[in-house]
Amino acid sequence: MRKPENLIMMIGALLLLVLLPCLNAYGPPDSALHVSDYTINLWGKYLCYGILAISVNLLWGYTGLLSLGQCLFFSLGGYALGMHLMLKIGKLGQYYQAGNNPLEMPDFMVFMGFPELPAHWVPFHSFGFSVLMVFVVPGVVAFLFGWLAFRSRIKGVYFSILTQALTYAASLMFFQNKFTFGGNNGLTDFKTMLGANLNDADVRRYLYIATVLLLIAVVALVKWLLGTKFGKVQKAIRDSENRVLFSGYATTSFKLFIFVLCALIAGAAGALYVPQVGIINPSEMTTDKSLEAVVWVAVGGRATLLGPVYGAIFVNALKSWATTAYPDYWYIILGGLFVLAVLFAPNGIAGLPQQIKDIAVGWKRRNASSIEPGATPA
Amino acid sequence: MIKTNLIKAAATLCVAAATLTSSVHAADTVKVGVLHSLSGTMAISETSLRDVLLFTFDEINKSGGVMGQMIEPVVVDGASNWPLFAEKAKQLLEVDKTAVTFGCWTSVSRKSVLPVYEKNNGLLFYPVQYEGEELSKNIFYTAEAVGQQATPAVDYLLAEGKKKFYLLGSDYVYPQTTNLVLLEYLLSKGVPIANIGGGLSKDKAGKVISAGKYTPFGHTDYQQIVAEIKKFAASGDACVVSTLNGDTNVPFFKEYAAAGLTAEDCPVVSFSISEDEFRGLPADQLVGQLGCWTYFQSIESPANKKFIGDFMSWLKTTEVPGIQKEGRVTCSPMVLSYAGVYLWKAAVEEAKSFDVDKVRKVLESGKISFDGPGGTVTMQKNHHLTKNVYIGETTKDGQFKILKSFDNVYGEPFLKGTFKTSSPAKGETTKKKKKAA
Numbered sequence: 001m002r003k004p005e006n007l008i009m010m011i012g013a014l015l016l017l018v019l020l021p022c023l024n025a026y027g028p029p030d031s032a033l034h035v036s037d038y039t040i041n042l043w044g045k046y047l048c049y050g051i052l053a054i055s056v057n058l059l060w061g062y063t064g065l066l067s068l069g070q071c072l073f074f075s076l077g078g079y080a081l082g083m084h085l086m087l088k089i090g091k092l093g094q095y096y097q098a099g100n101n102p103l104e105m106p107d108f109m110v111f112m113g114f115p116e117l118p119a120h121w122v123p124f125h126s127f128g129f130s131v132l133m134v135f136v137v138p139g140v141v142a143f144l145f146g147w148l149a150f151r152s153r154i155k156g157v158y159f160s161i162l163t164q165a166l167t168y169a170a171s172l173m174f175f176q177n178k179f180t181f182g183g184n185n186g187l188t189d190f191k192t193m194l195g196a197n198l199n200d201a202d203v204r205r206y207l208y209i210a211t212v213l214l215l216i217a218v219v220a221l222v223k224w225l226l227g228t229k230f231g232k233v234q235k236a237i238r239d240s241e242n243r244v245l246f247s248g249y250a251t252t253s254f255k256l257f258i259f260v261l262c263a264l265i266a267g268a269a270g271a272l273y274v275p276q277v278g279i280i281n282p283s284e285m286t287t288d289k290s291l292e293a294v295v296w297v298a299v300g301g302r303a304t305l306l307g308p309v310y311g312a313i314f315v316n317a318l319k320s321w322a323t324t325a326y327p328d329y330w331y332i333i334l335g336g337l338f339v340l341a342v343l344f345a346p347n348g349i350a351g352l353p354q355q356i357k358d359i360a361v362g363w364k365r366r367n368a369s370s371i372e373p374g375a376t377p378a
Numbered sequence: 379m380i381k382t383n384l385i386k387a388a389a390t391l392c393v394a395a396a397t398l399t400s401s402v403h404a405a406d407t408v409k410v411g412v413l414h415s416l417s418g419t420m421a422i423s424e425t426s427l428r429d430v431l432l433f434t435f436d437e438i439n440k441s442g443g444v445m446g447q448m449i450e451p452v453v454v455d456g457a458s459n460w461p462l463f464a465e466k467a468k469q470l471l472e473v474d475k476t477a478v479t480f481g482c483w484t485s486v487s488r489k490s491v492l493p494v495y496e497k498n499n500g501l502l503f504y505p506v507q508y509e510g511e512e513l514s515k516n517i518f519y520t521a522e523a524v525g526q527q528a529t530p531a532v533d534y535l536l537a538e539g540k541k542k543f544y545l546l547g548s549d550y551v552y553p554q555t556t557n558l559v560l561l562e563y564l565l566s567k568g569v570p571i572a573n574i575g576g577g578l579s580k581d582k583a584g585k586v587i588s589a590g591k592y593t594p595f596g597h598t599d600y601q602q603i604v605a606e607i608k609k610f611a612a613s614g615d616a617c618v619v620s621t622l623n624g625d626t627n628v629p630f631f632k633e634y635a636a637a638g639l640t641a642e643d644c645p646v647v648s649f650s651i652s653e654d655e656f657r658g659l660p661a662d663q664l665v666g667q668l669g670c671w672t673y674f675q676s677i678e679s680p681a682n683k684k685f686i687g688d689f690m691s692w693l694k695t696t697e698v699p700g701i702q703k704e705g706r707v708t709c710s711p712m713v714l715s716y717a718g719v720y721l722w723k724a725a726v727e728e729a730k731s732f733d734v735d736k737v738r739k740v741l742e743s744g745k746i747s748f749d750g751p752g753g754t755v756t757m758q759k760n761h762h763l764t765k766n767v768y769i770g771e772t773t774k775d776g777q778f779k780i781l782k783s784f785d786n787v788y789g790e791p792f793l794k795g796t797f798k799t800s801s802p803a804k805g806e807t808t809k810k811k812k813k814a815a
Binding site for chain 2: 036037038041042045094108111112113114115172175176177178183184185186188189190199277278279281283284319320323324327328329330331
């Protein structure tokens with residue numbers, strides 16, 4: 001399985017990184033070869049979800065920690081960059097142009113009656129600081145939560161419930177207008193990033209390329225990590241934590257490290273997601289979003305390197321298509337598919353080739369064995 | 379390996395399929411987008427708007443279409459998922475190239491698609507009561523502005539002799555903004571601040587940043603709040619102004635009735651309960667409580683009778699899958715969706731073009747109006763409607779008995795800070811006076 005996987009990665013990377021953007025930039029507009037700006041933007045979103053799914057899989061598939069709150073870190077990364085983008089709206093804001101916002105605050109602050117920009121918003125004027133926060137905020141939250149949870153030996157379903165509670169609590173907090181992050185409406189109507197107009201087709205393409213690069217980097221990192229001794233311990237923790245513990249490994253530190261790492265990955269994905277999608281609000285933190293990410297991993301193939309990416313792309317592409325083609329039935333289509341996937345393809349999309357091979361081999365063997373008794377004369 | 383390539387191909391196909399269907403564009407049809415949540419938490423409200431829009435398109439197509447072109451609806455599901463709304467809006471504008479979109483219910487969904495419409499210079503008609511404080515050149519708000527719901531309701535209650543007002547809402551932007559406007563309005567009407575219930579919170583400078591009591595979405599325990607209201611209402615001249623949303627109304631009104639409070643001693647006026655919501659609410663517990671909208675199903679006018687009759691018979695005959703046929707009602711957001719389509723049609727025919735800039739210019743002229751089920755509505759230069767406002771009392775069959783109407787109320791999105799306090803008890807409201815246009 002190792003070699004074809006490498007090949008797929010190479011082909012996939014080439015397709016996503018070179019072919020799609022080139023067809024978008026240079027394909028003649030009316031031909032079948034042209035990839036529209038819409039498609040590029042859509043794939044940018046899918047791939048951000050793919051990166052999020054990798055982080056879920058690294059926790060669930062390889063370490064046995066089912067986190068049902070991974071979208072919290074995704075959203076925190078998104079909010080950190082979103083705050084910068086909000087501040088960059090500046091003079092283009094509705095209230096500034098109407099003459100009611102001399103301080104150039106984000107519009108929602110004016111209409112919620114903030115007297116001035118809250119102090120913790122001020123440093124987000126700097127792009128560098130915001131990017132730093134994309135990693136620091138999810139990282140610190142994950143570290144604190146993980147440290148408390150793992151130190152108290154919270155495992156299995158209790159860990160899952162706690163992560164779910166954490167993200168739910170955070171979403172309730174962000175829903176409040178007083179919490180200074182735009183309440184229910186969240187952060188939206190971004191105009192520019194680093195001086196570039198976020199609505200430009202070129203800028204959308206660069207954001208897409210950045211997403212692909214991040215995806216490749218994350219896949220490479222995970223692949224490398226799994227090959228190291230650390231990766232082996234990680235899998236051992238998944239399979240039997242007590243034995244690893246008795247063998248003298250401090251499993252708490254291992255788990256904490258991987259939990260924080262996954263939060264960083266999710267945060268980075270969220271930061272790339274926000275400028276491409278154009279909105280971040282607390283509903284991204286609600287528990288069903290995190291559950292959805294777990295479903296992508298299950299459909300794509302748990303504990304496989306690329307499965308989560310397949311799952312995220314497949315489920316979301318299906319959702320994009322079905323919400324237009326069958327707006328009334330798409331939940332049923334999607335639900336039916338999950339049931340089928342769980343029943344008949346326990347290893348997900350990534351496990352399908354092997355599954356088919358096994359069936360074929362089994363079938364051949366059965367045929368061979370049914371012939372054999374006849375072939376040997378009594 | 380083959381399999382994974384297949385998956386990629388399939389995924390690409392999905393996108394390609396969407397692109398292909400859009401390029402099959404007959405010359406004598408015009409594409410119109412319908413962007414509502416047909417699944418998820420908002421589906422219960424938004425599906426009705428999809429239904430009424432499809433009905434309207436059929437009605438228009440039967441009478442010759444828009445400028446001789448048949449309306450071809452492109453229905454997409456926003457699935458109560460706000461980033462998906464943005465994606466679907468992009469699809470409608472960039473792939474399907476729809477001439478106009480009718481859609482959105484929640485403010486956050488509108489905020490999510492707004493940049494998309496501005497970037498692509500699209501056209502969106504938004505039909506649901508909202509908090510204002512927004513004016514995009516690409517959106518026309520057929521919705522009730524705060525001044526077409528909250529302030530007329532308060533006027534009515536003041537005229538009824540109510541002196542104390544308890545503000546209660548779900549904790550999000552619409553109730554918060556509405557209540558801040560109401561606070562200013564009540565003060566300007568000479569209601570002392572002590573008579574405004576629910577609590578105030580102030581910032582360090584002493585400026586009121588939030589007025590009223592708020593509960594989260596899905597809140598179920600109203601015991602304490604109702605006890606507080608009971609105390610507040612002991613004087614007999616109090617009322618409750620509620621911006622509670624959706625299913626939280628059920629436990630609230632149960633608790634309200636259980637505490638022995640009735641519409642006689644302390645009426646509740648709700649801004650988020652229309653006829654359509656009564657399909658999921660126990661109407662008998664709300665009998666006598668008030669509602670305020672720019673349309674009620676019970677309006678006695680030939681236009682309304684015809685609208686209801688046609689819609690009901692359309693429901694019976696339609697073959698569109700997924701439409702609930704039994705127990706249907708009409709309500710304000712539905713009628714404002716209906717009016718939106720006709721206003722757009724009138725503007726297109728006046729402009730003799732589907733071009734967004736030309737249509738917008740005509741709509742902004744102030745000459746486009748429509749005699750609809752709720753009376754005449756006129757599009758103003760500021761993208762809002764002048765329309766009639768009605769106060770109604772809930773009856774046991776989930777309808778409203780109309781008590782009072784205000785004719786031709788102007789739609790103003792920027793109300794906050796426009797009311798002068800008559801008794802200068804608090805200095806904070808004078809700060810933002812400049813916004814009065």
